Amino acid sequence: MIHVYTLKNWYFDQTKDKYRVWGNISGNDAFEEGQWIHTSFVTRLEVEWGALHIYTENSEYLAKYCEHDALDKRVLRRALRDYLWPDDVLVFNKIKQSEDRKQMNKKSQQTPDDFRTCAILTFSSDILNHFVSLELRQGKKIYRRLDYDIQRGMFEDAFVLSDPAMDYYFRFFPFGKNAYQFDEWQGKFTPVFIRNMGSEDFYASTVYGDYVIPPESTILISTNQSDERISTSLDSTDHDKTTVLSHASIKMK
Secondary structure, X not given: OOOEEEEEEEEEEEEOOEEEXXXXXXXXXXXXXXXXXXXXXXXXXXXXXXXXXXXXXXXEEEEEHHHEOOOOHHHHHHHHHHHXXXXXXXXXXXHHHHHHHHHHHHHHOOOHHHOOEEEEEEEOOOOOOOOEEEEEEEOOEEEEEEEEOOOOOOOOOOEEEEEOOOOEEEEEEEEEOOEEEEOOOEEOOOOEEEEEOOOOOEEEEEOOEEEEEOXXXXXXXXXXXXXXXXXXXXXXXXXXXXXXXXXXXXXXX
């Protein structure tokens, strides 16, 4: 069985007519998480939903368009032409578009410090039963932090975090690995952020759309924050179109 490893901040380099890829690797027990590595020589490339699948003789890597480092524009063009022609120009443009959106999002991305009140729900798949904390902020300071130990029993299908006296109510339930569906939250502590403190992607299905929250990220869940929504359905041919999906349509890794 071939394991698929993830590369972040990746780019191609070229030696004569061969290519390899540099990046921070995740999911490979032979390396520390996030270690900077280069692959062996690339044997082929495939395209799937906003990412390149990079194959070497013994390994397969997933490199998302939005994680491209942009250091290798000329080499990237050549590699895509050599492995993906006649679709190379289309893929190159999509990678460039993803880079541009990422930069625009960094400039405009709102954080908890931008709001007078907000709530932050923190999850981690690395801790048994998915530890979660609820951080309530008021006046740009932490008003209260509540730690929870979620017990995922056979007959338990929903979790409720609430306190009428403090005016907050959150309800969510699991539907897959690292994945929860949320009811619409209520109370004065809005807007709501979801933080992923784990090492794997976290999936959140909300009334605002379905989101994937990368490791060590904090994402605002709102109608205005569309870049982190899951952007492709299983039958989609447009890799850049934002599509709000139901949780039943999410393709888990």
